[in-house]
Amino acid sequence: MSNITKVDSITEYNNMVGIETLHPLVSVIDFSKAEPFHYSKTHMNIYAIFLKDIKCGNMTYGINNYDYEEGTLIFVSPGQVFGVEGDGKPKKGAGTALLFHPDLIHGTSLGKHIDEYTFFSYEVNEALHLSAREREVINECFKNITYELEHAIDTHSKTLIVSYIELFLNYCKRFYERQFVTRNHVNKDILARFETVLKEYFASEQPLLSGLPSVKYCAEKLFISSNYLGDLLKKETGKSAQEHIQLKLIDVAKEKIFDSEKSISEIAYELGFKHPQHFTRMFKKSVGMSPSEYRNMN
Structure with missing residues (x-):
């Protein structure tokens, strides 16, 4: 050394x-x-x-x-x-x-x-x-x-x-x-790969094992720094990396809520939340209604 x-x-x-x-x-x-x-x-x-x-x-x-x-x-x-x-x-x-x-x-x-x-x-x-x-x-x-x-x-x-x-x-x-x-073409590739990282994360058992994905986790998967990822996303989309993760989380949650055989608590745990009430609070803040209300509406 x-x-x-x-x-x-x-x-x-x-x-x-x-x-x-x-x-x-x-x-x-x-x-x-x-x-x-x-x-x-x-x-x-x-x-x-x-x-x-x-x-x-x-x-x-x-x-x-x-x-x-x-x-x-x-x-x-x-x-x-x-x-x-x-x-x-x-x-x-x-x-x-x-x-x-x-x-x-x-x-x-x-x-x-x-x-x-x-x-x-x-x-x-x-x-x-x-x-x-x-x-x-x-x-x-x-x-x-x-x-x-x-x-x-x-x-x-x-x-x-x-x-x-x-x-x-x-x-x-x-x-x-x-x-x-x-370097817009490079940035677009990073954005696409970022979306893939989140998609694969929520489709795996990782949320149950490790909780919600962090910006650091995503950046490491993309072989870039957390700050660079955040600045790139802010420049390209106007949203922070954390906001992107939350938007993807809500999208996945909406799909899972359609499965009426699972309780809201089960869905919360599957998404990586330690406490279901935290999931309910985030979902309501983002969507304007609770997960249960969203399920009944559909």
Whole structure:
């Protein structure tokens, strides 16, 4: 098993790649100006965004490997494992990285809303692939943050740097929405497979054994992250992943209710509910009447 390097601070990462620390909580690294360094898997306890200008081979991100393409942005949040398997020899890096410590954004607008940038929890194969124009915008953001880092730290430094990072992330949010649109054919395939996963789940014994299907379960079956599935569904349909699961549940429930030989409680258990009253409450909220009333109506 390869060793994993732990990085808890900006200074530790800067030292690893031979870059001077201009600010203890944030850094922009141009790898073409960095020293050659030993590639390794790194357990990051800081936020990091990497833009690579060339393919750099087999990269580890979380528990998966990925062939990192040119012009791709990858987002790493504290607690994730990231890196490229090294061969023991120091190598020159390529591309640019923005790193910032969670302490930088505590008490700021960005700190309050950082969880809204769900792409920090995407899998690496859901990375952001930039167009040429988008790369220009991202590079301009890097330049603005670098300018502030090279400026003497004053009372405005933190506000401006955090504002530039927030602008950077908002551009990324926009570019991801573009990627959802331009990869529409891929998204449609995921939606179709999502529907199949739910259909097969409710047709099996899984609800009795494991209860209601979770978003995490469905995402794992589709080999994507929960956040990516949720964002994709929201973009394509306007509904969350949980809402889709509930709609499928109600559809299946309506079919089962037609079987008058089964009690409402039996149907509730078959669908994965531990308590029949929870099923009745959900059904009534969605359909406007209780399961019994729906059965009698038909």
